[in-house]
Amino acid sequence: MERNKERSWAEPYKIKMVEPVRMISREEREEAIKEAGYNTFLLKSRDVYIDLLTDSGTSAMSDRQWAGMMMGDEAYAGSKNFYHLEETIQKYYGYDYVVPTHQGRGAEHIISQLLIDEGDFIPGNMYFTTTKLHQELAGGTFVDVIIDEAHDPENEHPFKADVDLIKLENLIKEKGAERIPYVSIATSVNMAGGQPISLSNLKKVRELTNKYEIPIIHDMTRVAENAYFIKQREEGYEDTPVKDIVREICSLTDGATMSAKKDALVNIGGFLALNDEELFRKAQNMVVIYEGLHTYGGMAGRDMEALSIGITESVDEDHIRARVGQVQYLGEKLIDMGVPVVRPIGSHGVFLNAKKILPHLSQDELPAQTLAAELYVDAGIRSMERGVVSAGRDPETGEHNYPELELVRLTIPRRVYTQAHMDVVAESVEAVYYQREDITGLEFDYEPEYLRFFQSRFKKR
Incomplete structure (x- = not known):
C-alpha cells in the first residue's frame, strides 16, 4: 500500500568542522x-548565541572552496584566479565583461558614478540601502516602481518584486528617457522580505526599456534564490534547471552588480558585470582608483578562486x-x-x-x-x-x-x-x-x- 505522507528532508552536506557558540546569561x-x-x-x-544579523559573508564554505583557497595566485597582475572567475561568470551568468570589486557596494559605486548625472532619476523595484545611497551621492534620485502588493506584508502575491509597468512608463514620460540612466532591477528584493521577480514581468520590463533605449542594471546578489522561486511558482519553468533560469534572468539585463557574499557562498568579494565594452573600459579604469588592479579589484587571488567555485555550487x-x-x-x-x-x-x-x-x-x-x-x-x-x-x-x-x-x-x-x-x-x-x-x-x-x-x-x- 502506497503512503501519501510527505517525507522529511535533510541538508545535502555533512559537517566537517564546528565553531563553538555560547549562551551568556x-x-x-x-x-x-x-x-x-x-x-x-x-x-x-x-x-x-545564534547570529541572524545577515547572510552577507556569513555562509560556510565547502571543502572544494577551501581547497581552492590553497590555489590562490597572488600575482599583482594577471592572476589565473581572475581568469577562472571571468570564465565562470560568463558561463553561468552570460555577461561579457567582469570588473572585480571588494564587495557589492564597490560595484554600486562605480556604476553609479559612471552612469548617473546630477538630476537623474533611477527607477527600481524597491530601494536597497547602499544602492540608493550611491545613486544619491552621484546626484540621482531613486524612484520606487515596485507593485503595490510589495508594501503589504500580508499579501500573498507570489512575485512581489515585480515592477509596476504603468508606474515605470509614467516616470519615463514625466521625466524624459534622457534623465533615466538605467532601471535598477533586484532579484529577491531584500527590503520587501526576500521576494522574487517573475520572468514574465522582467521580459515586459525589458520590452519597455528597449522602447525607450534605457539599460537595465541587475542587482544579482540573490539571483539563484530568485530563480528557485521561479521554478517553484512560475508556469512553464517547473522542469527548468535553476542554472538555466539564472542565465535567462541575466540575459534580460545589460549589466549587474554582485555582492558575492550572499548567493555565491564566500566571505568577501563582488564584481561589476557588463555587456557594453565602452562602459566596461571606463569601469576598468575606475576600479584601479578605488579598489585595485583590474585583475583583482578588491580581492585576493584565493578569494576569487573560492568565488568561482561558489558560483558553481550556488546553482546546484x-x-x-x-x-x-x-x-x-x-x-x-x-x-x-x-x-x-x-x-x-x-x-x-x-x-x-x-x-x-x-x-x-x-x-x-x-x-x-x-x-x-x-x-x-x-x-x-x-x-x-x-x-x-x-x-x-x-x-x-x-x-x-x-x-x-x-x-x-x-x-x-x-x-x-x-x-x-x-x-x-x-x-x-x-x-x-x-x-x-x-x-x-x-x-x-x-x-x-x-x-x-x-x-x-x-x-x-
Whole structure:
C-alpha cells in the first residue's frame, strides 16, 4: 500500500568542522545590548548565541572552496584566479565583461558614478540601502516602481518584486528617457522580505526599456534564490534547471552588480558585470582608483578562486532547495505560532512584522529596532531592523522616511545552522510575541550621516 505522507528532508552536506557558540546569561545580555546602544550591529559576536544579523559573508564554505583557497595566485597582475572567475561568470551568468570589486557596494559605486548625472532619476523595484545611497551621492534620485502588493506584508502575491509597468512608463514620460540612466532591477528584493521577480514581468520590463533605449542594471546578489522561486511558482519553468533560469534572468539585463557574499557562498568579494565594452573600459579604469588592479579589484587571488567555485555550487539543485527550504521551515513554524510575518516567506530570511507585533508603538518609537533588541535579550539571537531606521531621512526636509514596511529580519546564513537552531529561534520569537504588550520603545541617542542603521545608538524612551 502506497503512503501519501510527505517525507522529511535533510541538508545535502555533512559537517566537517564546528565553531563553538555560547549562551551568556540574561543579565549579561541585558548589559550587552545596553552597552551596544540597543543596536544589534554594535554587539560583540562573542556575546551572540545564534547570529541572524545577515547572510552577507556569513555562509560556510565547502571543502572544494577551501581547497581552492590553497590555489590562490597572488600575482599583482594577471592572476589565473581572475581568469577562472571571468570564465565562470560568463558561463553561468552570460555577461561579457567582469570588473572585480571588494564587495557589492564597490560595484554600486562605480556604476553609479559612471552612469548617473546630477538630476537623474533611477527607477527600481524597491530601494536597497547602499544602492540608493550611491545613486544619491552621484546626484540621482531613486524612484520606487515596485507593485503595490510589495508594501503589504500580508499579501500573498507570489512575485512581489515585480515592477509596476504603468508606474515605470509614467516616470519615463514625466521625466524624459534622457534623465533615466538605467532601471535598477533586484532579484529577491531584500527590503520587501526576500521576494522574487517573475520572468514574465522582467521580459515586459525589458520590452519597455528597449522602447525607450534605457539599460537595465541587475542587482544579482540573490539571483539563484530568485530563480528557485521561479521554478517553484512560475508556469512553464517547473522542469527548468535553476542554472538555466539564472542565465535567462541575466540575459534580460545589460549589466549587474554582485555582492558575492550572499548567493555565491564566500566571505568577501563582488564584481561589476557588463555587456557594453565602452562602459566596461571606463569601469576598468575606475576600479584601479578605488579598489585595485583590474585583475583583482578588491580581492585576493584565493578569494576569487573560492568565488568561482561558489558560483558553481550556488546553482546546484540540492543546495538551493535546502537553502530556501530552511528559511521556509522557520517561516512556517512562526506562522503556525500565530506570529505576524511577511508573506509569502522569502528566500534569505523571515521578516517579522513589527508594526503588527508592537501596534502600541508608533514608528517614531522605532518598533523594529525595539523588537530586534528584545529578541537578543530573550535568547541571544541577533537579528536586524528593516524599517524607519534603515529608511533614513529625507535629504530635503531632514525628516524621517516612514516606510510601509516596519520589519525585523531573521536572516539565515547558508550551510551554517541546523533545524534545531531554527526551533530555538522560533521559540524565542514566540516568547517575545506573547510579552509584547510590556515592551517599550526606543529613541535615537546618536545618529551618523549615512546608513545610520549600522552605527546609530539608541536609548529607552
